Amino acid sequence: MTQMIHTREQIKQRLLVLVGLNVSGVGHAADMLTLQFGPIREITTKRETIKRVGAWSLHIQCDWTIERGATVLAAYRDFAASETSTREMTHRIRDLVVDKGPTVVQTIEVGDNGMVRIGLSGDVRISITTDGISDEEDWRFFASGSDAKHFVITGGKVDPWSLS
Numbered sequence: 001m002t003q004m005i006h007t008r009e010q011i012k013q014r015l016l017v018l019v020g021l022n023v024s025g026v027g028h029a030a031d032m033l034t035l036q037f038g039p040i041r042e043i044t045t046k047r048e049t050i051k052r053v054g055a056w057s058l059h060i061q062c063d064w065t066i067e068r069g070a071t072v073l074a075a076y077r078d079f080a081a082s083e084t085s086t087r088e089m090t091h092r093i094r095d096l097v098v099d100k101g102p103t104v105v106q107t108i109e110v111g112d113n114g115m116v117r118i119g120l121s122g123d124v125r126i127s128i129t130t131d132g133i134s135d136e137e138d139w140r141f142f143a144s145g146s147d148a149k150h151f152v153i154t155g156g157k158v159d160p161w162s163l164s
Helices: 002-018 082-099
Strands: 023-029 030-039 042-043 048-053 057-060 061-067 071-075 105-110 114-121 124-129 135-145 151-154
Touching: 002 114, 002 151, 023 082, 030 151, 061 082, 071 082
Parallel strands: none
Antiparallel strands: 023 030, 030 057, 042 048, 057 135, 061 071, 061 124, 105 114, 114 124, 135 151
């Protein structure tokens, strides 16, 4: 129980910085959903390419859904079904939360085992359900373009590396 409470507190403490920021970007890398929050800016990557990023990035590699009310608008199971569905779903999510925005983060709720619900304006919410498989990364959160350590949830728990 102590580990669960500690995990919840750590997650909430980290993600509260998103409240009041808009979802500013949506992308993917293979079957990982990538979300950007806050003002977009250009950074130079280690490979010397220019990349547009928000102030904060959330990379989700476990089960997730995006819902409005009781309606599921997008889900990992459809997103990761094929390369084509991943591309199409990325565009649909971007249209929903960025292009028709601004869509602002209003609430952060943290459940057991690294599960998170991000409440957005327009009655939209992003729910992240961790896989709970040890040694498999569920999601990570970090300041874009920073050398600071990423906050990583692995197997439904805070990866100790994130806190060292």
